[in-house]
Amino acid sequence: MKIAIPLALTALLAALAWAGTEYLGLQVLFGIVIPYAAVACFVVGFVFRLFKWGKSAVPFRIPTTCGQQKSLPWIKQNKIENPSSFAGVVGRMLLEVLVFRSLFRNTKTEKRDDRLGVGSAKWLWLGALVFHWSFLLVIVRHLRFFTDPVPGFLAGLDGADSFFQVGLPLLYITDLTIVAALTFLFVRRVVVPRVRYLSLPNDFFPLFLIIGVVLAGVAMRYVFRIDLVGVKEMTMGLVTLHPVVVDGVGAIFYVHLFLASALIAYFPFSKLMHAGGIVLSPTRNAANDSRMVRHVNPWNPDVKVHTYAEYEEEFKDKMAKAGLPLDAE
Numbered sequence: 001m002k003i004a005i006p007l008a009l010t011a012l013l014a015a016l017a018w019a020g021t022e023y024l025g026l027q028v029l030f031g032i033v034i035p036y037a038a039v040a041c042f043v044v045g046f047v048f049r050l051f052k053w054g055k056s057a058v059p060f061r062i063p064t065t066c067g068q069q070k071s072l073p074w075i076k077q078n079k080i081e082n083p084s085s086f087a088g089v090v091g092r093m094l095l096e097v098l099v100f101r102s103l104f105r106n107t108k109t110e111k112r113d114d115r116l117g118v119g120s121a122k123w124l125w126l127g128a129l130v131f132h133w134s135f136l137l138v139i140v141r142h143l144r145f146f147t148d149p150v151p152g153f154l155a156g157l158d159g160a161d162s163f164f165q166v167g168l169p170l171l172y173i174t175d176l177t178i179v180a181a182l183t184f185l186f187v188r189r190v191v192v193p194r195v196r197y198l199s200l201p202n203d204f205f206p207l208f209l210i211i212g213v214v215l216a217g218v219a220m221r222y223v224f225r226i227d228l229v230g231v232k233e234m235t236m237g238l239v240t241l242h243p244v245v246v247d248g249v250g251a252i253f254y255v256h257l258f259l260a261s262a263l264i265a266y267f268p269f270s271k272l273m274h275a276g277g278i279v280l281s282p283t284r285n286a287a288n289d290s291r292m293v294r295h296v297n298p299w300n301p302d303v304k305v306h307t308y309a310e311y312e313e314e315f316k317d318k319m320a321k322a323g324l325p326l327d328a329e
Contacts, residue, residue, distance in 0.1 A: 006205035017258035022251040030254045032243040038261035045268025053280045059297035064283045131181035134174045145235040209263045216256035226250040
């Protein structure tokens, strides 16, 4: 049921968009009202979540590390795995965001000859990397529908993505890679028993939404014939706040747009929000400088402390008589 319900809900959303525009004439609702509402929901929800996380106190440093901490001068520090400076944190964060550094280290525990062993698990890292980069390139490539004239780098990206030029319309490489990556991520959640057991409906629903958006986009390009000029006119109208509805665009475009709007609106309230939360994670964005900086809880009350210098000043005569070393000397 945790697979069937999200799948049925995604299919219902697609059917609503198709029926509403093909038979009920609700193009204004699905082409103007819902996209604007989705973007507003995304912006408000995204800012609210970041603001709420940003208010959380981080009284001490808790970075996850797997390298040598900065210590004695003759001990070589691992500045990326265990950063103690802002530059090291930035480098580590870039590796995390761009190439999924921590996921690359993912391992699996399995039984080998009646013994417990640890092995490499790079397939998840590869599938996630291919999906995220393909998704990013597809989104950037779509910016040509929201700009006029189209910037040169977008035209260049479009040409590079369709480099093989297989048939007409041109076959995009990212269309193949994102479908393959999404298929792998779904099959992994269903086939691997532990992952299937841990997966919840809110894990499958955004995955099905993304699959629906991608499949609708692929169908719109390679199966159904739509008016690209009309699509460009509608998207430019949305981005310039002068929305229009163009006749003859095709119901599949509204399915694609509605599923994308549902994904955008759902984004801040789902696990997809890790895209914004990763930069606020103290296990990632904090330098490991506990040996150099004293970190005090911000909510601690002011306490009168008795420093060692004060202690030595108070008992120096007795310490000297007992033969204890004095810092003052």
